[in-house]
Structure formats: structure tokens, C-alpha cells
Amino acid sequence: GQQLNQSPQSMFIQEGEDVSMNCTSSSIFNTWLWYKQDPGEGPVLLIALYKAGELTSNGRLTAQFGITRKDSFLNISASIPSDVGIYFCAGQDGGANSKLTFGKGITLSVRP
Amino acid sequence: DAGVIQSPRHEVTEMGQEVTLRCKPISGHNSLFWYRQTMMRGLELLIYFNNNVPIDDSGMPEDRFSAKMPNASFSTLKIQPSEPRDSAVYFCASSLAAGQPQHFGDGTRLSIL
Numbered sequence: 001g002q003q004l005n006q007s008p009q010s011m012f013i014q015e016g017e018d019v020s021m022n023c024t025s026s027s028i029f030n031t032w033l034w035y036k037q038d039p040g041e042g043p044v045l046l047i048a049l050y051k052a053g054e055l056t057s058n059g060r061l062t063a064q065f066g067i068t069r070k071d072s073f074l075n076i077s078a079s080i081p082s083d084v085g086i087y088f089c090a091g092q093d094g095g096a097n098s099k100l101t102f103g104k105g106i107t108l109s110v111r112p
Numbered sequence: 113d114a115g116v117i118q119s120p121r122h123e124v125t126e127m128g129q130e131v132t133l134r135c136k137p138i139s140g141h142n143s144l145f146w147y148r149q150t151m152m153r154g155l156e157l158l159i160y161f162n163n164n165v166p167i168d169d170s171g172m173p174e175d176r177f178s179a180k181m182p183n184a185s186f187s188t189l190k191i192q193p194s195e196p197r198d199s200a201v202y203f204c205a206s207s208l209a210a211g212q213p214q215h216f217g218d219g220t221r222l223s224i225l
Contacts, residue, residue: 033213042116042203042216043155088155098143098210099168102155 004089006103014111017079021087021106024071029091032065032072033100037086046087047074079110114138116217118204124223130192133220136185137206145214146179146189147203155203161187162210194224 005024013019023032031050035043047058049065049072056063062075076083086105093099117136125131137144145160159169164181172179176195181187191198201221205214 031211035216040218042205042218045213045215048213092211098145098160098162098207098212098214099157100145100214104154 004091004101004103006087006089006106008106009104010107010109012109012111013079015079015081018075018077019079019108020076021074021089021108022071023073023089023103025091025101026070028069029093029101030069031092032063033090033092034061034063034072034074035088035090037088037105039085043088076108079108081110081112084108084110116204116206116215118202118217118220120220121218122221122223124225125194126225127195128193129224130190131194131198131222131224133189133202133204133222135187135189135204135217137187137204138215139185140208141206141215142184142209143207143212143214144181144187145205145207146187147205147216149201149203149219158189196224198222199224 003026033048034046036046037043047056047063052069053067054065060077064073086107088105089103090100119134143162146158147155149155158171159179160167161181179189201219203216203219205216207214
């Protein structure tokens with residue numbers, strides 16, 4: 001079946017640093033999404049990407065849809081303590097197929 | 113704006129008991145999804161509905177699990193009988209339409225003793 005790979009499992013950065021997270025797939029997706037999950041809460045949508053090569057920003061977040069349709073990355077610039085959480089990538093076949101395939105997530109820690 | 117609302121937030125019960133989880137999707141959203149999250153397996157899709165009709169239930173682990181969506185504003189996920197290995201966080205999500213981004217509730221943390 002489809003799988004999304006996110007690594008490493010955990011990342012530790014200093015406040016103010018930039019961080020980049022990558023997500024790769026064994027198969028093609030037509031939509032890529034990035035979610036953030038805080039403890040005790042559900043995943044919150046950060047960015048949605050719909051076209052290969054698309055680069056989209058949301059504040060300090062920037063995400064790109066890889067041209068091969070098999071990968072995506074998320075950049076966080078000038079990290080702050082509230083960026084702590086688990087970041088999930090998700091792929092969707094698109095169209096009428098609503099199923100999302102999630103990566104296992106990357107736990108981000110930000111040292112003040 | 114109200115997001116996806118799930119209840120209860122926490123449930124602790126003994127194995128063999130029936131468990132019912134509830135979800136109210138975002139008003140106007142036509143697609144509803146049930147997920148299970150565990151440390152070992154991450155987020156897994158159990159079932160999803162479009163316009164109250166179940167579309168894909170291939171993720172439902174066993175016949176002990178069932179889901180219904182009697183109307184556009186309410187869905188239930190039932191486990192009967194429950195087992196300790198069902199312990200997990202169960203999320204409900206909704207989207208405006210098929211293929212649109214999904215928005216998650218805060219989940220139900222289920223513990224089966």
C-alpha cells in the first residue's frame with residue numbers, strides 16, 4: 001500500500017533557527033498537506049498543495065510540492081517555542097478519492 | 113466558527129463493554145472521516161462518509177467496529193465488545209467536499225482495561 005516516510009522521528013533546534021522537514025512517498029499523490037498536532041489536540045491543517053512544483057507560504061511556514069509528485073518539504077523559519085509539536089505530512093489521491101495517507105510525523109522541540 | 117466536535121474527550125471502560133464515540137462535523141461539510149491514532153501505527157483511516165453514505169470502510173479493523181451517519185450533522189463510531197487493544201485516540205474529521213482538506217476534532221482518548 002501507499003506509504004509516506006518522514007525522518008528523523010525527532011528534531012531538536014534552538015529558538016530562532018530555521019528547520020526543514022521532508023516527506024517522501026513510494027507512489028504519486030495529487031495533493032500534499034502538512035498538519036501540526038499539539039498534545040491532547042487533533043491535527044491542525046497548516047498548508048495544502050495542489051500542483052506539482054507549487055510553493056506556498058503561510059506566515060513563517062513554506063511548503064513545496066515536489067515535481068515528481070512523490071515528495072514535499074516544509075520549512076519553518078525563525079522558530080519560536082510554540083512551534084513545538086508533531087508535524088505530519090499527508091498525501092491524497094485527489095478528485096473524488098478523499099482518503100489521506102499520513103506519515104508517522106516528526107516531533108519538533110525548540111530550545112529557548 | 114465551531115470546528116469538529118467530538119465527545120466524550122476521554123473514555124475509560126472495561127473490556128467487553130460497548131463504547132460509542134460521537135462526532136459533529138463542521139456545518140456544511142459533506143465528508144466525514146473516522147481515524148485511529150496509536151504510537152505504533154500512527155494515524156489510520158477507519159471509514160469515511162460522503163453525504164452521509166459510507167464510501168470506504170476498508171480500514172475498520174473488525175466486525176466489532178461499526179459507524180453510522182444518520183444525518184449531515186452527526187456520526188457515531190461504536191465498538192462492541194471492546195478489547196484492550198482498541199485503546200487509542202480516535203479522531204473525527206470533516207471536509208467541505210470529497211478531496212478537500214480535512215479538519216480534525218480534538219479526539220476521544222479511549223482506554224479499555
